[in-house]
Amino acid sequence: MKYSVAFRIWHWVNAVVVLGLLGTVFLRKTFLSWRDNSQLILQKLDAMSIAITEDQAVSLAKAIRAGMWEWHIILGYALAILLLYRVYLYFFDKREKEKFSSLSLHKKGVQLSYYLLYAVLGFMALSGLTMHFHSELGLSKEVAHSIKEVHEFVFNYVWIFVVLHIIGVVVADNTEEKGLISTMINGETNKIS
Numbered sequence: 001m002k003y004s005v006a007f008r009i010w011h012w013v014n015a016v017v018v019l020g021l022l023g024t025v026f027l028r029k030t031f032l033s034w035r036d037n038s039q040l041i042l043q044k045l046d047a048m049s050i051a052i053t054e055d056q057a058v059s060l061a062k063a064i065r066a067g068m069w070e071w072h073i074i075l076g077y078a079l080a081i082l083l084l085y086r087v088y089l090y091f092f093d094k095r096e097k098e099k100f101s102s103l104s105l106h107k108k109g110v111q112l113s114y115y116l117l118y119a120v121l122g123f124m125a126l127s128g129l130t131m132h133f134h135s136e137l138g139l140s141k142e143v144a145h146s147i148k149e150v151h152e153f154v155f156n157y158v159w160i161f162v163v164l165h166i167i168g169v170v171v172a173d174n175t176e177e178k179g180l181i182s183t184m185i186n187g188e189t190n191k192i193s
């Protein structure tokens with residue numbers, strides 16, 4: 001068995017959670033952007049001859065976004081728990097693994113992209129929780145804002161990884177690693193060749 005049941009469940013739950021987190025960011029930056037929506041609210045109310053201030057429009061637009069953004073935090077907690085569980089699996093779920101030194105250059109690169117992803121996700125969870133609890137932790141808004149800038153920058157690794165990872169496993173499954181994707185579903189080592 002290449003992947004245990006626990007590991008496969010971890011992979012797919014983690015994939016859904018990370019895609020969900022990316023989805024909330026996508027919505028925040030597009031359809032639910034407070035910049036765009038506050039302008040839309042101002043225009044539409046103006047057409048109805050209702051005048052409100054720019055600040056009021058911003059507060060309405062942010063209120064519309066709030067319910068969606070709660071999911072960033074909910075999925076954020078889920079990610080933190082999944083990462084702790086991944087650490088547990090690292091120690092207690094030994095699986096057949098080729099030695100890093102015996103891997104091809106390509107597979108070394110793939111492994112490195114996973115290690116880097118784990119470090120990045122760990123950072124996202126720590127920085128995200130720190131921002132969320134900044135007042136409880138006695139941190140100023142300015143500090144929370146600086147953390148947010150780094151959190152937002154490091155987010156780029158996450159989406160780039162996800163795009164390359166999905167393209168990568170689909171290409172590999174169609175070329176020299178036939179059945180690779182189903183090993184992440186049924187756990188068996190690649191038997192089709």
Ligand code: HEM
Nearest residue numbers: 011014015016018019110114117162165166169180181184
């Ligand atoms: C939705 C489509 C996805 C498919 C078909 C897929 C498939 C796979 C497959 C086949 C592997 C094993 C590859 C190998 O042996 O190198 C793998 C590993 C991995 N996938 Fe995905 N994946 C998907 C989405 C994601 C997403 C969204 C994440 C988010 C972070 C993710 C994170 C990982 C990680 C971290 C590993 C390495 C696990 C380890 O060995 O420690 N995957 N995936």
Ligand code: HEM
Nearest residue numbers: 018021025073076077079124125128129131132152155158
């Ligand atoms: C895959 C992991 C994650 C990604 C890719 C991600 C991405 C992002 C991005 C891009 C932003 C900036 C949004 C913007 O201002 O346009 C953001 C903000 C934020 N994230 Fe995350 N995040 C992740 C995990 C987490 C976690 C685990 C938490 C903690 C529970 C969290 C909490 C927050 C908070 C509190 C903000 C600030 C929102 C605000 O200023 O109102 N994030 N995240």
